Amino acid sequence: MPKLKTHSGTKKRVKLTKSGKLLRRHSAGNHFLQKKRASRKRKLAIVGKIVGKSRKNIKRKLGV
Secondary structure (H helix, E strand, O other): OOOOOOOHHHHHHEEEOOOOOEEEOOOOOOOOOOOOOHHHHHHHHOOEEOOOHHHHHHHHHHOO
């Protein structure tokens, strides 16, 4: 069976940690920041974890 290529869009957006967890950024934190509350902008800056069924699918896209 041939090797699978990694999905280039996924590898740009998701980081795989040493322990195997997947980290991602929140959307909507780059522009139109003037109208967003400060608390909302702080929450958008926190890196989120990917859990559940989507974690398995994304790991497959990364070739892990």
